[in-house]
Every structure is written in C-alpha cells, then in structure tokens.
Amino acid sequence: MVGALEARGLVFEYAGDDAGPVRALDGVDLRVADGELLVVIGPNGSGKSTLLRCLGGLARPRAGMVALRGRELGAYAGRGRAREIAMVPQYLPALPDVLVAEFVMGGRYAHLGRWSGPAAVDRRAVDLALAAADVSTLRQRLMTELSGGQRQRVLVARALAQEARVFLVDEPTASLDPEHQIHVFQLISRTVAQARAAVVVTHDLNLASQFATRLALMDGGRLVAEGPVGEVLRREVLEPVYGSALHFGTLRQADGSRRPFVLPWAGGQFEDDSPST
Amino acid sequence: MQDRSLRRACLLLCLIPGLVAGACSREAGSPAARSAPDRAPQLADASAPRTAATNGFPRDVLLPDGSTFHAAAPAARIVPASATAVDFVAALVAPERVAGLPEQALEYSRLHDDALWRGHARFRAYLAEPVLMLRPDLVICDPWQARDTQERLREAGVSVLSLDEIETWADARATLLALGEVLGAEERAREVTADLDRRVEALRARGAARGVRLRVMCYSNFGSAGWTAGSRTTVDEMIRLAGMENLVAAAGREGHCQVTFEDLLVFDPDVIVVSQPLKQESGHAGDRGGASERLLLSEASLADLRAVRERRIVSLPAWLFAAGSHELVSGAEALADEVDELLRRLAAEGRR
Amino acid sequence: MSSLRKPAPGPLFAVLAVALVGVVLVSICFGSEWLGPAVVLRGAAHVAGLGESLGHPLQTIVELRLWRALTAVGVGAALGLSGGLIQGMFRNGLASPSLLGVTGGAGLGAACAILLIGGWAPRGVLEAATGPGGLLIPIFGFVGALGTVGLVALLASTHGRLSVTTLLLVGIAVNMCIAGIFAAIQSLSLVDWDVSRAIMAWTFGTLEDRSAVHAETVWGGLLAAAAVVPFVGHELDLFKGGEEDASALGVSVGRVKVLCLVGAALSASAAVAVAGQIAFVGLVVPHLVRLGCTSRHSALLPLCTVTGALFLLGCDLLQRVLLGEGVLQPGVMMSLVGGPFFIFLLIRHRRELGAW
Numbered sequence: 001m002v003g004a005l006e007a008r009g010l011v012f013e014y015a016g017d018d019a020g021p022v023r024a025l026d027g028v029d030l031r032v033a034d035g036e037l038l039v040v041i042g043p044n045g046s047g048k049s050t051l052l053r054c055l056g057g058l059a060r061p062r063a064g065m066v067a068l069r070g071r072e073l074g075a076y077a078g079r080g081r082a083r084e085i086a087m088v089p090q091y092l093p094a095l096p097d098v099l100v101a102e103f104v105m106g107g108r109y110a111h112l113g114r115w116s117g118p119a120a121v122d123r124r125a126v127d128l129a130l131a132a133a134d135v136s137t138l139r140q141r142l143m144t145e146l147s148g149g150q151r152q153r154v155l156v157a158r159a160l161a162q163e164a165r166v167f168l169v170d171e172p173t174a175s176l177d178p179e180h181q182i183h184v185f186q187l188i189s190r191t192v193a194q195a196r197a198a199v200v201v202t203h204d205l206n207l208a209s210q211f212a213t214r215l216a217l218m219d220g221g222r223l224v225a226e227g228p229v230g231e232v233l234r235r236e237v238l239e240p241v242y243g244s245a246l247h248f249g250t251l252r253q254a255d256g257s258r259r260p261f262v263l264p265w266a267g268g269q270f271e272d273d274s275p276s277t
Numbered sequence: 278m279q280d281r282s283l284r285r286a287c288l289l290l291c292l293i294p295g296l297v298a299g300a301c302s303r304e305a306g307s308p309a310a311r312s313a314p315d316r317a318p319q320l321a322d323a324s325a326p327r328t329a330a331t332n333g334f335p336r337d338v339l340l341p342d343g344s345t346f347h348a349a350a351p352a353a354r355i356v357p358a359s360a361t362a363v364d365f366v367a368a369l370v371a372p373e374r375v376a377g378l379p380e381q382a383l384e385y386s387r388l389h390d391d392a393l394w395r396g397h398a399r400f401r402a403y404l405a406e407p408v409l410m411l412r413p414d415l416v417i418c419d420p421w422q423a424r425d426t427q428e429r430l431r432e433a434g435v436s437v438l439s440l441d442e443i444e445t446w447a448d449a450r451a452t453l454l455a456l457g458e459v460l461g462a463e464e465r466a467r468e469v470t471a472d473l474d475r476r477v478e479a480l481r482a483r484g485a486a487r488g489v490r491l492r493v494m495c496y497s498n499f500g501s502a503g504w505t506a507g508s509r510t511t512v513d514e515m516i517r518l519a520g521m522e523n524l525v526a527a528a529g530r531e532g533h534c535q536v537t538f539e540d541l542l543v544f545d546p547d548v549i550v551v552s553q554p555l556k557q558e559s560g561h562a563g564d565r566g567g568a569s570e571r572l573l574l575s576e577a578s579l580a581d582l583r584a585v586r587e588r589r590i591v592s593l594p595a596w597l598f599a600a601g602s603h604e605l606v607s608g609a610e611a612l613a614d615e616v617d618e619l620l621r622r623l624a625a626e627g628r629r
Numbered sequence: 630m631s632s633l634r635k636p637a638p639g640p641l642f643a644v645l646a647v648a649l650v651g652v653v654l655v656s657i658c659f660g661s662e663w664l665g666p667a668v669v670l671r672g673a674a675h676v677a678g679l680g681e682s683l684g685h686p687l688q689t690i691v692e693l694r695l696w697r698a699l700t701a702v703g704v705g706a707a708l709g710l711s712g713g714l715i716q717g718m719f720r721n722g723l724a725s726p727s728l729l730g731v732t733g734g735a736g737l738g739a740a741c742a743i744l745l746i747g748g749w750a751p752r753g754v755l756e757a758a759t760g761p762g763g764l765l766i767p768i769f770g771f772v773g774a775l776g777t778v779g780l781v782a783l784l785a786s787t788h789g790r791l792s793v794t795t796l797l798l799v800g801i802a803v804n805m806c807i808a809g810i811f812a813a814i815q816s817l818s819l820v821d822w823d824v825s826r827a828i829m830a831w832t833f834g835t836l837e838d839r840s841a842v843h844a845e846t847v848w849g850g851l852l853a854a855a856a857v858v859p860f861v862g863h864e865l866d867l868f869k870g871g872e873e874d875a876s877a878l879g880v881s882v883g884r885v886k887v888l889c890l891v892g893a894a895l896s897a898s899a900a901v902a903v904a905g906q907i908a909f910v911g912l913v914v915p916h917l918v919r920l921g922c923t924s925r926h927s928a929l930l931p932l933c934t935v936t937g938a939l940f941l942l943g944c945d946l947l948q949r950v951l952l953g954e955g956v957l958q959p960g961v962m963m964s965l966v967g968g969p970f971f972i973f974l975l976i977r978h979r980r981e982l983g984a985w
Contacts, residue, residue: 058873082879089877092870097924106867110879114859162878381820499827500746500766501739501905502835535830537837537954539693542686543661554748555821568746568823577840578693581685599822 003031004197005055005085005166009064012050012221024050025061026221032199032214034165037192039208040201041232042218043241048201049090049170051218055199056087056168068166082110086159088169094144100154101139104129107161126161133157133187149180156187167191167198173207185211205262209233217241233260338458341451342441349436351461352415358403360386361440362417364602365453368469369462372397377411379403384555385596387604405429417456419601444509446477446518449603473606477518480609483617484520491616492524495550495598496536498572505536511605512550512598518609519616521548538578545583548616549573549590552598567592587623591615635921638928645935652939653702656946657694661954664691693838700839701945701959702938703847704904707896709937710854712911713918713930717865718889719793725912726897728800729890730777733807735901738773739831740814742766747824764842766831770902771846777803778894791886793872833958834905836945843903850899855934857892861885862927909963910937913971920974940967 007030016022024047032038040048053059055066057073066073068084076084086107095103107129108122118126130136133153138146146154152172159167169188173181181204189211192198202208208215208229215232217225219241225232232238235248247263247270335349354376357366363386366375377398378388388394400407405426408416416430416437427437438459443449450470457466484490495512497504506512507530508523516523524544525536554567570590579585593615597608657669664687672691674680682688711726718724726732742765781803785796818825864885867875876882897911914937918929941963948962 053873056877058876078876078881079879082877085877087874087877089870089874092874095869097919098869102925106878109863109867112863384820385822497823499823500743501827501831503838504826535837537693539661539690540954542690542693545686552823568748578689581689 003033003067004036004069005199006031006067007051007055007064008067010051010054010061010066011063012047012054012059012061023221025054027064028218028221028223030055030199030216030223030226032166032197034195034197035192036197036213037189037211038197038199038214038216039212040199040216040218041203041205041208046218047221048218052087052168052170052199052201056085057081058087079110082162082164084164085166085168086162086164088155088159088167088172090170090172090174092155096142096144098143099139100135100141100143100146101126101130103143103154104139104158104161107158110162125163129157129160132160132190134183148175149177149183152176152180152184153187156184156191160191165196167196167200169198169200171201171203173202173204181207182210205233205238209259209261230258230260233262238262334461336458338455340438340441340455341448346438346459347436348415348459348461350414352436352459354411354413354415355460356400356408356411356413356416358382358408358416358418358422359440359601360384360596360599361419361443361601363388364600364604365440365456366417366460367391367394368453368603369457369460369465374460376413377408385599387596387607389596405433409433409435415459443601444511445514446603446605449605453603469603473603476606476610480518480520480606480613483613487520487617487620491521491547492527492544493521493548493550493616494523494525494536494544494546495552496541496573497552497569499568500572503536503538503541504533505530506533507531511601511608515600515605515609515612516550518606519613521612521616538576541579541582541584547584547589548619549584550598550612550615551590551592553592553594555595589619589623591619635923638923638925638932641922642932642935645932645939649702649935649939649942652942652946653698656698656701656942657691659946659949660690660694669694696839696841696844697836698942699844700847700903701836701942703844703851704836704900704907705910705938705941706934707847707851707854707900707937708907708910709914709933709935709940710851710858710930711893711897711900712913712937713915713926713933714854714857714861714865714889714893715911716915717861717868717926717929718886718893719797720868722916723912724797726893726901727804727908727911728797729894729897730781730800730803730807731774731894731897732901732906733804733811734777735770735774735898736832736906737777737807737811737814738769738771738902739766739905740811740818740828741773742769743824743827743831744814744818747818747821747827749818749821749824767843767846767902771898774898774901775894777807778890778898782890790883791890793886796890831905834907836904836959837954839903847899847903850896851934854892854896855931857888858927858930861888861892862925862930865889865926866924904959907941907959907963909967910941913967914940916971916974920977 007028010025010028010030011023012025013021013023028047028051030038030051040051042048050059054061057066057076068076068081073081104126105118105122108118108125111122111125112118127136130139133156135150135153135157138150138154143151143154156169156172159169167188172184172188176184185207188198188200192213200212212229214227215225215229216223217232217237224241225237233248235246238246242264245264245266247265247268248260249263249270250258250260252258334351335347338346338348340346353374355366355370355374356377357363357375358379360379360382363378363382367386367388372394375394375397377400378394380399380401383389383399398411400411403418403422403426408426408430413435416435418427418437418439420439420442427439430437440452441448443452450473453470454466457463493516495506495516505525506523507528508526509531510533513523513526524546525534528544551569551573552567570592573579573585573590584590591612593608593611597604597611600608654666654669657673658664658666668683668687669691671680672683672688673695675682675688676692676695683691708726715724715726715728716722746765781796781800782791784803785792785799787795815825815828818828864875864880867878867880868882868885872882900907914933915929917940918932918936922932923929941959944962944966945959947966948957948959
C-alpha cells in the first residue's frame with residue numbers, strides 16, 4: 001500500500017555557531033497511511049517540529065526526500081500541495097481585524113480561482129469545517145477574542161476547510177486545559193477516521209497513548225522507536241530518552257483493550273489502588 | 278544591585294550637561310577680555326608697518342544701517358569675503374592692499390576675469406582658519422555669511438565689517454561712501470560715486486528716449502522650478518535703473534519667488550532676462566542664455582508665449598545678473614544695451 | 630468592535646472616485662484666475678480631440694492645469710498603492726516606499742540631471758543631454774529610483790529568496806549611503822547658485838509646470854503596479870499569519886514578495902521621479918483605509934489608490950486656496966493636516982492596533 005505521506009532518509013541542517021552546522025534531522029524514515037494517526041513524541045530539540053515542516057514542504061531537507069502518494073513533494077505546485085496537506089501550526093501571531101469565518105475561509109485559498117471570490121462550494125466547505133470543529137457559533141467573532149481552546153479548534157477548522165487528506169499538527173494542546181486537550185484530540189481522531197492521515201507532534205505522552213494509531217519517538221534528530229502504542233510506551237524505550245522520573249501503568253478502555261499511561265513524577269510510588277487492575 | 282548602579286549612571290549622565298553648561302557660561306561671561314588688546318595675535322602682525330595715527334585714524338564710521346564701525350587704521354591687508362565685498366574693495370583700493378580673495382565668490386564679482394588680480398592668494402571656504410592664514414587686518418563680509426566664522430575672526434583680533442543688505446542703488450551708493458571712509462579712501466569713493474551718478478543719469482535719459490516702458494521679468498529654471506525676482510531685489514533695481522518695469526514687482530510679489538508656466542502666460546512679458554552660464558560651463562559654447570533659455574524655448578506649453586515666439590529673451594553675464602554691489606549699475610547698463618539691441622532686431626523684422 | 634459600522638469597500642470606492650472627479654474639476658478651475666467649469670470642460674474636450682481650442686493663452690493655461698491635476702492624481706494614487714503594497718509585504722504599518730531607497734535614489738538621479746543641465750559635464754555628454762530637454766530630470770530620477778531598489782533587492786536576496794527583514798535593513802543602509810553622496814553633491818555644487826537652488830527645490834517636491842509626459846509617466850507606473858494587485862491582493866491577507874503559514878496554505882510566497890516589490894517600486898519611482906519628494910502619502914494612506922474601511926488587501930489596495938489621490942489633490946487645493954500658488958511645497962499641507970488627523974485616528978483606534 002502506498003503510504004499517504006512517506007519520508008526517506010531526511011537530513012536537515014541549519015548553520016550553527018563555530019562548532020559547525022547542527023543536524024536537526026539525521027536520517028529519518030517515516031510513513032503514514034490513510035486512516036492512521038501517527039503521533040511523534042520526543043524531548044525538546046529532538047527535531048519533531050523540523051520533521052513536521054519537512055513533511056509539509058515548508059523546509060527543504062539537505063538530503064532525503066518526501067513523497068506524497070508516491071509522488072515527490074517537490075513536484076507539487078504550491079496550491080496542489082495545499083490541497084493535499086494541511087498544517088495546523090502551534091501558534092499564529094495576533095490577527096486583529098480578522099473574523100473567524102474569514103480566517104477559516106483562508107484555508108480555501110488552494111481551491112479558489114484567481115479572479116473569482118469564494119463560491120458556494122467554498123462557503124459550504126467552511127460551514128462544514130466550522131461544524132466539525134464545533135465552532136460554528138464563533139463564526140462572527142474576531143480572532144483576538146477567542147480563548148486558547150477555541151483558537152486551537154478554529155485552526156483545525158481551517159485545516160479541515162482545506163479538504164486535505166493529510167494533516168500535520170504541531171503541538172495542538174500546548175496551552176490548553178485538560179478538557180480542551182481531549183476535545184482537540186477527539187476532533188483529530190474523528191477526522192482521521194474519515195480516511196485521512198494525520199501526523200501529530202506532541203509532548204503529552206498520555207494523549208498520545210489514548211489516540212494514536214502508531215507512535216514514533218525521536219531523540220537527537222533520529223527516530224529511535226516506532227510502532228503501536230504498547231510497544232513504544234515502555235520503560236526500556238522511554239527511560240534512555242526521558243530519564244527515570246517516569247511511572248508506568250495501564251488503563252482498561254471501554255472496548256476492553258489496555259492502554260499504557262506514563263506519569264512524570266519525581267519520587268513516589270503507586271499505592272494499593274494500583275492502576276494496573 | 279544592578280538597579281543601583283544603573284541609577285547612579287543615570288544621575289551622572291544628568292550631571293554632565295550641567296557641568297558643561299557651567300563651564301561654558303564662565304567662558305562666555307567675559308568676551309571683552311578675550312578681544313584685541315590682550316591677545317594681540319601673532320598672526321595679525323602685518324608685514325607693512327602701520328603708523329599709529331594716520332590722517333584721521335583711528336576713526337568711528339557711521340554705517341548705512343545705523344551702526345558704528347571703529348577703524349583703527351587704514352587697513353593694509355583687506356580680505357573681502359563675498360562677491361559684493363570684492364566689488365566694493367576692487368573699486369576703492371589698489372590691489373596691494375588686498376591680502377586674499379574668495380575663490381568661489383570671485384566668479385560672481387567684477388574680478389572674475391581681471392588679470393590685475395590673478396596673483397592674489399585665494400581661499401576656498403569662508404572659515405576662520407584659511408582666512409587667518411592670510412593675516413588680514415580687516416575682513417569684509419555679507420550679513421548672511423557664517424556668524425561663527427565672524428566671531429572666531431573677531432576673537433583672533435581681526436576687524437570684521439559686516440555689510441548691510443543692499444536692495445537699491447541708494448543703498449549701494451551709501452555703502453560705497455561709508456566703506457571709502459573705513460578704508461581711508463574717501464577721495465576715491467567720491468570719484469567712483471560721481472561717475473556712477475553720471476552713468477545712472479545717462480541710463481535715465483536712455484530710458485526716456487526709448488519711448489516705450491517695457492514690461493520685463495527675469496527668469497531662472499534649471500529643470501525643477503521657475504524662479505523670478507520681485508521687488509526688494511537688486512535685479513528689480515537694475516530693471517528700474519535701465520528705464521523698464523519689473524512686472525513681477527508690479528504684480529505685488531516680493532523677493533525671490535517661484536513662478537509657474539501659467540504665471541508666465543498670464544504675465545505675458547515684453548522681455549525675459551536670463552542669466553548666462555558661469556564661465557566653467559563650457560559644454561554649450563555659444564549658447565548664451567544657458568539652461569533657462571533652452572528650457573523656455575523647448576517647453577511645449579510656452580510655445581505661444583510672445584516672448585518665446587519672437588525670441589524676446591536677453592541674457593546677462595552671471596556676475597552681473599547676481600550683482601549685489603554698486604555694479605548693479607553695470608548690470609543695468611548691460612541690460613539696457615541688450616534690450617536696445619533686441620528692439621533694433623525686432624524693428625528690422627518689422628515688429629515692435 | 631469599533632463603535633461605528635464601517636462602510637463596504639465597493640460603495641466607498643465609488644463615492645471616493647466621484648469625489649475625486651469633483652476635486653479635479655475644482656482644482657483645474659482654481660488658479661491665478663478662476664476659470665468656470667464650462668471653460669475648463671471645453672478646454673479638456675479640445676485636448677481629447679473633440680471641440681475647438683479656446684485660443685491662446687487660455688487653452689494652454691487650461692492644459693497646464695489639467696496636466697497638473699492629472700499628475701497630482703497619479704502621484705497620490707501611485708504613492709498610496711505603493712504604501713499599501715509595502716506595508717502588506719513587510720507586515721508593518723511603519724513601512725513606506727522610501728524605505729526601499731526610492732526617494733533617495735530618485736533624488737540622486739535628479740541631482741545628476743540638474744548638474745548636467747547646469748553644464749557640469751564633458752561636452753559630449755552635454756550634447757546628448759539636451760535631447761530630452763526638460764524630461765531629463767524625471768528620466769534620471771526614475772532610473773535612479775529603480776536602480777536603487779534593484780540594488781537593495783539584490784543585496785537582500787540570498788539563493789534567490791527575498792528576506793523581508795534583510796530588505797528592511799539593507800534599505801536603511803543603502804539610504805544612508807545615498808544620503809551621503811547626495812549631501813556631497815549639494816555641498817560641492819554650492820559654487821553655482823542656480824544649480825544648488827535647483828537641487829534643493831527638487832527635494833521639496835513640486836506639482837507645478839507638469840506636462841503631458843509627466844502625467845503619462847506616473848499613470849504608467851500606477852497601472853503597472855495596479856496590474857500586480859489581483860495577483861497579490863488575497864495573498865497578502867494570508868501573509869498576516871506569517872510567511873510559513875501562508876506557504877502552507879498554498880501561497881507562492883516568493884512570487885508574491887517579488888510582485889509586491891516590483892509593483893511598489895514602479896509606482897513609487899514613477900511618482901517621485903515626476904513630482905519630487907512628497908512625504909507622508911505612502912505611509913498614512915493605507916492606515917486611513919484600514920481604520921476607515923477594511924484591511925482585506927483585495928479591497929484595501931484599490932481604496933489606497935483613490936484615497937491617496939484624493940488626499941494629495943485635496944491638500945494641494947486647500948494649500949493653494951489658503952496660501953496662494955507656489956508658496957509651500959506639496960508635502961507641507963499634508964503633514965500639517967494629515968499629521969494631527971493621523972494622531973487622532975491612532976488614539977481612537979488604540980485597541981485595534983495590535984500587530985499593525
């Protein structure tokens with residue numbers, strides 16, 4: 001099966017200080033298929049965001065290549081690529097004077113003709129996107145008036161409006177409260193369920209555990225582990241990367257499956273009501 | 278910790294201007310102590326012997342602007358610093374009494390091509406140091422020239438005479454006589470003035486004989502804006518002495534002012550006066566009227582202007598056009614000559 | 630939200646355009662002598678090839694005023710549009726066309742042309758210089774302006790990519806160099822009174838004595854820049870989130886930057902070459918439109934043209950009515966009127982000003 005998005009041997013360097021160029025990515029292979037939610041985790045500076053930018057065509061790797069549905073990413077024109085890949089950035093600068101509806105309509109750029117404004121099909125796509133992200137009631141508000149959670153959902157709505165099949169999401173829950181964190185991931189999960197592929201970068205190991213189809217662990221520009229959740233969220237895998245202040249446990253899901261959770265906690269021990277039951 | 282040292286630094290910065298101001302005011306407090314007698318400078322030791330009391334010197338001369346100038350002795354090393362000053366000095370004294378000439382201003386003075394004065398030292402810029410190098414005992418300058426330089430020269434013990442603004446022939450005449458007194462050349466001043474009086478009278482007669490009172494304006498345009506001269510300018514005075522009317526002054530405009538093509542069309546002058554280019558602009562040899570005339574003749578919207586159609590454009594040499602001294606009489610004569618020549622040409626062509 | 634509802638762009642454009650036509654008519658009627666609208670319209674008709682000439686000198690005077698008004702409209706529109714493009718590209722409300730070196734370069738070019746006219750050049754050059762006649766200065770000014778922008782753009786691009794921040798810094802540096810050379814020319818030319826006065830007068834800007842060619846030049850630059858607008862209007866809105874975000878949405882960021890730069894450079898160069906240095910328009914007009922109507926560039930940019938034209942011509946007319954002809958340079962009334970008005974707008978809309 002041809003992966004929706006595939007990266008082979010990605011190397012990305014940027015000019016460092018006197019010590020020479022710094023390798024943010026040192027030979028990364030990755031693939032994600034439709035219907036998969038691949039979550040990329042790793043410590044700060046491991047190259048997660050750089051990886052995402054290379055996958056989205058926003059940064060040109062020094063070596064290696066990225067293929068979208070079998071075709072090299074560079075072969076796509078700007079608009080063509082934007083119709084296939086949607087990025088949800090971590091944050092955007094303050095946007096005064098911009099209404100939510102206008103902002104989400106920005107996602108339709110790749111579909112608009114040069115000489116015509118938004119057509120009915122574009123407006124419908126925006127409506128659907130707003131509804132899917134559950135922000136329809138906010139459409140006439142200014143972007144600067146939104147709360148953190150609302151803004152995040154609006155960003156996802158814009159990506160939805162792009163009607164792309166691949167989502168690249170950078171730290172969607174960085175400044176959200178727990179309830180909204182779950183909401184955003186649920187939204188992404190629903191999207192993926194509709195035959196889309198998503199690569200999500202996050203710090204939150206537990207959200208990754210809940211929602212990921214597969215996990216990829218990065219450290220120092222390299223992919224050190226990849227696979228289903230249960231295989232990656234294990235002490236032997238995580239301790240070399242994150243250190244030893246981690247506690248592990250499992251939770252039973254409604255469907256009977258067991259998902260691991262990871263608790264960063266210095267010292268301490270689980271008591272009798274151990275979560276492993 | 279850092280906060281306190283920052284505060285101390287700021288306080289210090291605020292004190293420094295205060296200290297500087299205090300020091301300056303102490304210096305400025307006693308200007309008199311710094312002038313001539315105590316600091317008889319080494320520079321101003323004139324090579325020519327100066328007799329302590331020459332005829333009528335030292336004297337206080339009343340200048341046309343009402344101020345008094347104290348002349349200790351007839352100056353032996355005069356430095357005229359402007360074109361106007363050069364004109365006056367050249368008319369009143371022999372070359373031996375002049376220590377140096379201003380290089381740039383010379384182009385606009387009577388001496389621009391005078392062989393007699395070629396050997397004199399020149400100074401490029403009106404600054405204290407180059408002027409002091411000439412060891413002057415008297416510097417004559419225009420009122421708009423650098424005050425700082427004047428102060429520095431006075432502090433160095435040099436007498437500085439600042440001429441008053443000259444707008445009319447009467448002003449020039451009075452200045453000539455006053456300068457004659459200052460320089461100990463009263464006799465010469467009277468001769469020159471009498472000669473000028475005769476010439477002015479001759480011009481008046483020519484003007485009357487001409488019969489028609491021509492409406493004249495001057496024009497200068499080097500590509501960015503058109504300029505003319507209204508009342509209270511020397512050009513206006515020249516036109517008047519030549520027996521013609523400055524229509525710009527008649528229209529109520531004063532001083533040097535801008536003038537548009539539309540104004541030219543409305544004014545419809547009988548004659549336009551332009552300046553010939555300066556000597557070094559040899560690119561258009563034989564092109565007497567310079568850039569202004571070229572522009573008048575080539576501008577499409579002025580093609581129907583009577584002055585352009587009939588080539589009623591005369592030019593004056595740059596130094597006369599800009600004359601600010603008694604030489605404005607020479608300028609008026611040159612203008613009268615040019616205009617009479619023009620009228621002869623037009624008459625020959627059957628026009629008036 | 631602002632207390633007043635803002636007008637829609639379309640109707641506002643129509644209203645401003647109509648007002649502009651009115652102001653143009655009044656501006657042509659007014660002068661050393663008031664000419665009635667009927668006379669003006671007949672004279673204008675003759676220029677267009679319909680109807681008879683009004684005779685000399687009336688026809689020429691009407692034509693002079695007509696070219697003056699059309700040049701002013703073109704210059705105001707070109708500077709307004711240029712300002713809108715530059716502020717959109719730099720995403721900064723303090724940017725104006727002079728940042729790129731347009732004004733400095735045009736000044737340098739004009740000074741060289743004036744030196745040539747004044748005769749300060751070898752003979753062969755001088756003969757060639759008499760050809761264009763009075764148009765020598767606009768030509769040199771235009772070449773100087775475009776050349777400077779080209780230099781700035783060249784220095785600011787690495788590997789074919791134009792960096793906006795580098796553009797800003799290089800622009801400042803090049804402007805300083807040019808200012809130095811210009812100052813040197815000014816002081817060296819002091820010996821020739823006519824030449825140095827002409828150079829100084831150019832820097833003050835002028836709308837007087839413009840001819841058909843001046844009007845054509847500035848309108849040419851304006852139309853070339855206007856042609857760029859459909860290709861960058863929508864895209865500049867998406868720039869607000871940053872260049873990378875815009876790229877992710879499918880905008881070809883490099884092309885948009887180049888188009889904005891070229892459009893802004895052409896229109897500003899044409900305007901400054903024809904009318905000298907007229908400050909303030911490129912900086913203030915986009916703000917006026919933003920605060921008064923919209924910040925969507927597809928509407929902002931066209932509104933900038935018509936607002937810039939109205940602003941310049943209106944202030945110029947006001948100045949001529951109150952103070953008489955040729956008393957002050959064009960930019961002065963604009964700064965005197967526009968400055969306080971701008972401050973008033975800024976204070977009223979303090980909250981909205983965030984990123985801009």
